[in-house]
Amino acid sequence: MRAMLIKNYGKDSEFELSDVATPDVKPGHVLVQVAASSVNTVDTMIRNMGKDLPLSPDTPAILGMDFAGTVEAVGEGVDAYSVGDEVYGCAGGLADLPGALADHMVADANLIAHKPKNLSMKEAAALPLVAITAYEGLMRAGITQGQKVLVHGGSGGVGHVAIQLAKHFGADVYSTGGGDQQIALIEKLGATGINYKTETVQDYVVKHTGGAGFDLVFDSVGGANLTNSFEAAALNANIATTVSLCELDLTPAHFKGLSLHVVFMLIPMLHNHKREEHAEILRQLAQISEAGALTPVLDEEQFQLEDAGKAYARLESGKGMGKVVIEN
Template identity: 65%
Template structure:
């Protein structure tokens, strides 16, 4: 099969076309012909940092975590999937799991689900990692009807999905962004936009929650921004962070009695613990998509086999609007 391989790591590392043996469907797995794969921030981190990240594959490496495609073979012990099924998932591209920048991926059947019927392969490939991350963060925080939710980074890959899921769960949603385009996108998703470059935390807390604070703050920005999330949350509220790799003073969280939920959705893939949970969430997300409650935003730029490096650069440079997808 054809694959795009990294033979070195680093910001300028090139994806090189390579012929590799066709994989086979091992027990508990399905062999999927990949139609599309999306680029996530963690993919760019692996490419840039290599061995400095404990989840990086050994070289030569086939990256790509998300994918959508068609089942072409089914391994022993697999039920629920047959040849010809259109599926999607997040099942490779780290540690010893070969990724989806290839013609085929041998995917653990617990990590995939049937593709939403209402989404194209391109759209479906954009959803798994960000969708699972958003769903885990919101449900672990107990989001429900009548609550107020703030999504930090509501126009981003995880954030725009979190906005839609929180609204489906019955919450009144606000979301931060910057610039007219992001404000329009957030408003179009049904959330109240907050321009964090011009509005202070105390001002939008007063405007959107009458000064009480948000029941849940979903922070897809992380880092130093977590201080803003602590400030925006109500007493005994919840903060869910997808980017908690930072040294930070937890004193404000202590005096508010906040619950902090750190979401790292790659744990089941890395440690082979609870993988079926991801398949279950993907089925829920597919139902939401087919019911019209969830639709991933895909960047308008199209990338193929020869454009993988450009796709990574497009995401890294911050020019992308929605998820960056490579069609194979």
């Protein structure tokens, strides 16, 4: 089969189109013919940082975590899938799990679900990592109907899904963005846009909550921005973040009695820990999508498998809007 191999890590490393053996299906897994995969920030981090990240696979490596495709073979003990089923998931591209930048991949049946019927392969491939992250964060933060929810980074991969899911769960959603294009997308998705470059946290908290603060803050920017989340949160509020690789003064969180939830959705893949929960989330996401409440935004640039390097560069450029997807 064709595969885009990376033989060395580093910012100047290149993907090489190679001919490799098609993997054999194994118990508890399915062999998938990959139709499309999407690029996430963690994929670019692996390519650039290599073994400085403990989750990077040994080289030569096939990267790519997210995929959508068709089941070609079913391993022993798998009853939920049959040959010909269209599936999607986040199931490889790190540690000892070969990824999706190839014609075929072997995926743990506990890390996939049937593809949403209303989405194309490209659209379905854009969802798994970001949508599982958004879903898990909102659930752990206890989202309920009628809450005022603030999403930081609402035009990004995780953020644009978090907006849609929060709306689906009945919240009154607000979201920050850094320019007219970002705000336009945020408002198209049904949230009230906040330009963080022209409005202070104090200003928009007063404007939208009467000074009380937001009941739930989903921070997909994280890092130093967590201090803005603390400031924007109501007393005893919940904050979910996807980026907490930082040192931070938690004093403001203490005096507000805030609960902080750190979401690292790769844990089931890395540690084989409760992988079936990812399958269940993907099934829930498929139902939400089929109900018309979740549609991924795709970047306008088109990429084929042999363009993997260009697709990674597109995401890293910061010029894209929506998920960067690679078609096989």
